[in-house]
Amino acid sequence: MSTPPPIEYADASPRVRVVFDDIKKTRGVPDVNNFWKYLARDPDTLKRTWESVKEVMARGALDPVVKEMVYLAVSVTNGCAYCIASHTAAARKAGMTETMFGELMAVTGMANETNRLANGYRVPIDDVLKG
Amino acid sequence: MSTPPPIEYADASPRVRVVFDDIKKTRGVPDVNNFWKYLARDPDTLKRTWESVKEVMARGALDPVVKEMVYLAVSVTNGCAYCIASHTAAARKAGMTETMFGELMAVTGMANETNRLANGYRVPIDDVLKG
Amino acid sequence: MSTPPPIEYADASPRVRVVFDDIKKTRGVPDVNNFWKYLARDPDTLKRTWESVKEVMARGALDPVVKEMVYLAVSVTNGCAYCIASHTAAARKAGMTETMFGELMAVTGMANETNRLANGYRVPIDDVLKG
């Protein structure tokens, strides 16, 4: 009754391989990260998650490095160690410099602080902010 | 034993007024938001928080609109209603368009989802992501 | 199929009344808060929760006002509006002054900030802190 192992490409079903191939092609990497190998235990979730991530993280009005930094800020707020590691790497690859990282952490930390000050002081929303 | 009221400028001590004046000048606004009026119950926290926010949110390697969007993504993740209202307004003022908002929410939502998939599948950090 | 209403003393079963009576006696209040009236929809949860809260919040090595302030700090961190309101009142009743409240919020805010800085910088635990 042990946990099923992650799925390596060599052992993947054709349906999983289609997703792995698309990840590798889209990202220009030789292999997919552990995240996808573990999700592959459930091919439906693997496919849906990848297609959603691909759509959401594509270049749009926001630059890819901005999207990756937002992803990292959320992961840091939630304390997800895996996600912090993978999105730090992804943000760096997309162009995040050490200075940008420092500023990102500063903003993320400050937001977490003032969120609680607003909660604790029970600050009512200003009329001009309601719209 | 009721909660002390927020501090309006007219009733503020000189020390609080100095902070209020700097907020108004820095942001080019005629009055400060409720957040600052409530924090003014504790002048030390008011001063320290404003000076930190001012330093952290200043233009740097990251554009102000990016910083405001990160602030919003964190506030949305934490579910702080006041902060969501105030930083949505601030991000719009700094240049966030409706399309940028849509993408920001999409990334924030997706990050919150995959953070939990990584937790639940207990994905170990890839060796290449450890550095 | 609407949500069942909260239980007022007049409409409570004998089993619920025993709990309500003990809350009123222990706290020296004429009526119980909404929290207990809503929990009374499930008498098992009402009874278990009250007995646990009564045991945990009793005077021990920690002073009651310290316990109430910790309760408030957790509620602020989680953003539970009801709990922030009720435990702010409880902490004030137990002796929390405005100055103590200000310091409590300052510590709570700072902890939420540095928690994320530690996450984001992926700080490994110092050997001397591992024991």
Place this chain on the structure above:
Amino acid sequence: MSTPPPIEYADASPRVRVVFDDIKKTRGVPDVNNFWKYLARDPDTLKRTWESVKEVMARGALDPVVKEMVYLAVSVTNGCAYCIASHTAAARKAGMTETMFGELMAVTGMANETNRLANGYRVPIDDVLKG
């Protein structure tokens, strides 16, 4: 001033042994998990927590496997590594199959995503949902 060690059965006080014995008997296991050995540092918390868990997790209107899956979904949302490990095992023992696990993670992930979309879009509660 190092952290006190967990309490093994051989070293446990009679009061702790009573709880350990009840856990072992109720669950049909030869030894208790680390969680209980660490809680045993505080016999009051050990006893109260076990009695609460025993009452809450007993078969009721909800099947034990459903309760364990809910426990796991909460632990995944909070990112508690120990709890994810122990409740994944408990849910499997109670009958959670790999397919059920996959669906549970999919729902948990989606809920975490849409929670933030609802926050970010500041969706007001529909009148029909207020009751």
Place this chain on the structure above:
Amino acid sequence: MSTPPPIEYADASPRVRVVFDDIKKTRGVPDVNNFWKYLARDPDTLKRTWESVKEVMARGALDPVVKEMVYLAVSVTNGCAYCIASHTAAARKAGMTETMFGELMAVTGMANETNRLANGYRVPIDDVLKG
């Protein structure tokens, strides 16, 4: 620069109407909830979110009422007021009785408590739970 209003069916683009129609048909309801009307400000996110929710919440190895209860437990843990309201209604519609609700809340509350006890006591994962 005020926030765009939610999209009512009468004002929706053909692309949004296709999604609204599918929600109404799938759920057998005369109108969609506010959540979807607000998401409709971003048709891509509306479409992707609905298709994901539809796939994830469909009957599978888990009964729909179980899925709705898990959704509710996560929303309660995160403190998302809108989601708590909408998924309480959805779970009731799917068959959650008042007794089941009481048990669900009891498990959700207990999991949130023991998650923190495990964190605070820094309980290491038992070898038998690592697989």
Place this chain on the structure above:
Amino acid sequence: MSTPPPIEYADASPRVRVVFDDIKKTRGVPDVNNFWKYLARDPDTLKRTWESVKEVMARGALDPVVKEMVYLAVSVTNGCAYCIASHTAAARKAGMTETMFGELMAVTGMANETNRLANGYRVPIDDVLKG
């Protein structure tokens, strides 16, 4: 493009050394913890964070051990492993006994539980608690 290493005193810039020296002097320790060595990658954040922590954690209306226990309760609630380790040590150093630790965890756990019960039962704030 690997992550920059933490900054040891021997390799620190004069600006960083000033902060490190003040931490060591204020706390009476021979070296700073990893937290500060990692933050030193961004001297602005290092300086601002230290000055804020120093101000917030100084003796005031609340005793230092109370402040450290609040810090620990927040860190436990957020699940920040590094912060739990460092603030458990700091609280012990400031006078937290094993009994106090046990009570602190009990309150922290209970608050996390009742926060969710209040959320799930959608308890409205009592009129007397609104002020």
